[in-house]
Amino acid sequence: MFKFVVLVALVACAVAEHHASSYASFNNHVEHSDQLGDHHEPHHHPKYEYKYGVEDHHTHDIKSAEEERDGDVVKGWYKLEQPDGRTRIVHYTADKHNGFNADVKYSGHADHSHHY
Structure with missing residues (x-):
């Protein structure tokens, strides 16, 4: 050894x-x-679009996301069901002048009786 x-x-x-x-x-x-x-x-202009989603009601894994980038500017959002039953929705942007900014919102009411 x-x-x-x-x-x-x-x-x-x-x-x-x-x-x-x-x-x-x-x-x-x-x-x-x-x-x-x-x-x-080297001049490289990054550009892409991205989409993702899962909806598994058995495991309560429910989420989706989209993002796009054009050069130094990134925009996107994601949504997920939290363990407490609320849905978190985040819209975000990022660029070299303003940095990363996110707007976070919740919908629904927290229910702590869930046991996953």
Whole structure:
């Protein structure tokens, strides 16, 4: 067992050293490019739409969500049935100027007699 632990530790050190040297090499390349004035970051405009939903009345796992992203702007909402019987509905937005903002609302009345 001791030999196995030592071997795992040596492999972990070798992997960490490899990643550290790769990171240092990348940083040196970026710094060198910046000094030459030819720093070019790849232009990538993230854009997606996402929808999700589960409705399992046996386990009371009832939830849905939608989200969309266009560049640095994310908008979405999610809704879920909580264990107390209320439904939580959250609408949110996020961007680099305003950060993350959420509007949280609840519908229904809490019923603590549920035992899931």
